[in-house]
Amino acid sequence: MAERRTTSRRDVVPDAGVDLHLELRGPRLRAGLTDALRDAVRSGRLAPGTRLPPTRTLAADLGIARSTVTECYGALIEEGWFTARPGSGTRVAARVPSRPDATAAPRRPARAQPSRGLQPGAEDYAEFPRGPWLAAARRAFATAPHSTYGYGDPLGRPELRTALAEYLARARGIHADPAHIVITSGFHHGLGVLARALGTRGAATVAVEEYGLDIYRGVLSDAGLDTRPVEVDEAGARVGQLHDVAGAAAVLLTPAHQFPTGYALSAQRRTAVVDWARSTGGVVLEDDYDGEFRYDRRPVGALQGLDPDHVAYFGTASKAVAPALRLGWVVVPGRLLAAVAQAKGRVDTVSALDQLVFAEFLASGAFDRHVRGRRQKFRRRRGELIETLARVAPSVQVIGMAAGLQAVFALPAGTESRVLRAAGRQGLVVSGLTEFRHPAAGGRPSWGDALVVNFSNVSDSAWPGALRALSRALPPLL
Incomplete structure (x- = not known):
């Protein structure tokens, strides 16, 4: 049976952050804590600007290693859920939606707000x-x-x-x-x-x-x-x-x-x-x-x-x-x-x-010069994407030629939907090859499971974070 840990902090020391109730489910503590904190933000229990408990305090309350809490905070900062400044502690990011109106009609639980879109068709319009x-x-x-x-x-x-x-x-x-x-x-x-x-x-x-x-x-x-x-x-x-x-x-x-x-x-x-x-x-x-x-x-x-x-x-x-x-x-x-x-x-x-x-x-x-500049940038981006893939998921094959604005990763059979869900948990929006198949196409698909990743639509400042997030999404599932 999956492990469940519950804590409610009642004796709060000064400047220790909010009194926080979390439920950790599953055998993996880091993943369970990360999901629990995301859920607290999604539900509005942690409003934008709220200061989180120090890592030492939360680790003591939960009875887990401080390093686990530190890794969790770091991951949520990278994804954009939290922010951290010296002397100010870790806080819920201002961009996260605040608590829904209590009088509003019930809605289905919100999905994580994607922070990095790698889906085909989008671009970095700052260019x-x-x-x-x-x-x-x-x-x-x-x-x-x-x-x-x-x-x-x-x-x-x-x-x-x-x-x-x-x-x-x-x-x-x-x-x-x-x-x-x-x-x-x-x-x-x-x-x-x-x-x-x-x-x-x-x-x-x-x-x-x-x-x-x-x-x-x-x-x-x-x-x-x-x-x-x-x-x-x-x-x-x-x-x-x-x-x-x-x-x-x-x-x-x-x-x-x-x-x-x-x-x-x-x-x-x-x-x-x-x-x-x-x-x-x-x-x-x-x-x-x-x-x-x-x-x-x-x-x-x-x-x-x-x-x-x-x-x-x-x-x-x-x-x-x-x-x-x-x-x-x-x-x-x-x-x-x-x-x-x-x-x-x-x-x-x-x-x-x-x-x-x-x-x-x-x-x-001017058009020729602009296209040449973008071509050089996208050639570099594609190379960095393939290098990252070879390092973190060597079993995944890049298919197609060196062209275009997206790369296709051939995945092991039966993993496409799981990889898409894992990417979503990392704040990534990517596409599976299956969604592009004609609904009237009969018989066995010409192609197996694959991921379609656009490398043109992320800003230069966000690109390294997108690569790290993709690196976290792939290895556990392949």
């Missing part, structure tokens, strides 16, 4: 290039024509479409006529526009990768399109299965760096999917979501370069600069341009002013 962006804005507005302040072309500002055509040709191997570039408010918006355009042409089914973001499958479903999964392995999507997807009018792929498994579409499969599109009249929807971030060698060119007539290329400023810009673009095959223009609407829905600034940001070289 926004404020100075270069302001400089680009000054230059853009100083020369902006009066037409900038009107409704504009529904397909986007000509300055940005021209700048993008030059950049994409140089950096991603795209064949892009500015007249075929449509500006959107991000990938979500662009995918919705293409989905509606496909629907007007009679499309009913779109193939998607077995593993991917459910939000994008939802965009296609909202447009009335059925999504059917194709499997993913170490060579990317198994595009040969497209011939078995009845009525597929298009396929949504992440060929530069499959999300979330981390592998590029092989050369053989790149050719095969283009051949499929040519033979069936289908369309490849190419999501180049982090094509700029490859660390082992020069990035592979975009799939669109193989056949601009059958590949619609999607890109955004969200990962490279910031999602708040709400700027994306689609390089549209000529045969779809009229349908896409109709689906997008008669009025531009993307800020013309932001388009003008981003065009200047691109043309001046």
Whole structure:
């Protein structure tokens, strides 16, 4: 039976902290004390700013070693629950929510407030290039024509479409006529526009990768399109299965760096999917979501370069600069341009002013410099993450190539859910590979248990703590 210890401090010495009642459950004293203190904060029994008992006093009350209490306090300080200052003792951090209103309706027990988000999709927004962006804005507005302040072309500002055509040709191997570039408010918006355009042409089914973001499958479903999964392995999507997807009018792929498994579409499969599109009249929807971030060698060119007539290329400023810009673009095959223009609407829905600034940001070289700086930082971060993993959990394998903004850790079978819970107890938000699998994917999953860890969204000051927290979450469970 699990051990249970209870103490109530009644004879309190001066400046010894609060009179504290704790219940310790389980065979491991340090883990039990840590959980008990967290519960005391969550429930409001320990309010923000409350001074904790000295380690010697609490250890004596509980009948345990002082070193156990010291380790527990130290862990909770790292997680952000407690703070410590010389001469002030250890206190409950001010950021922790205070006691709920007693008159409020009962709620389920609160989960630990995550202090470090390592989940895919998030970023460190402190990295926004404020100075270069302001400089680009000054230059853009100083020369902006009066037409900038009107409704504009529904397909986007000509300055940005021209700048993008030059950049994409140089950096991603795209064949892009500015007249075929449509500006959107991000990938979500662009995918919705293409989905509606496909629907007007009679499309009913779109193939998607077995593993991917459910939000994008939802965009296609909202447009009335059925999504059917194709499997993913170490060579990317198994595009040969497209011939078995009845009525597929298009396929949504992440060929530069499959999300979330981390592998590029092989050369053989790149050719095969283009051949499929040519033979069936289908369309490849190419999501180049982090094509700029490859660390082992020069990035592979975009799939669109193989056949601009059958590949619609999607890109955004969200990962490279910031999602708040709400700027994306689609390089549209000529045969779809009229349908896409109709689906997008008669009025531009993307800020013309932001388009003008981003065009200047691109043309001046500021975008290239910003991406190079982030690429160097993320290469270093990925290396530190892998080094930490090799040291604390050598049985865990890193899969995928050196690219993107997240790394995938292949876990022993049956451990994914336990690792996620352990990470949550350390204040970490991470994702399991299972959550990205298409709900209609049948049979045995192509991939086993794995952890998807984003290394781009933690500030430099918080990064060492995030690595330590991850180190504590993994070893006991593997």
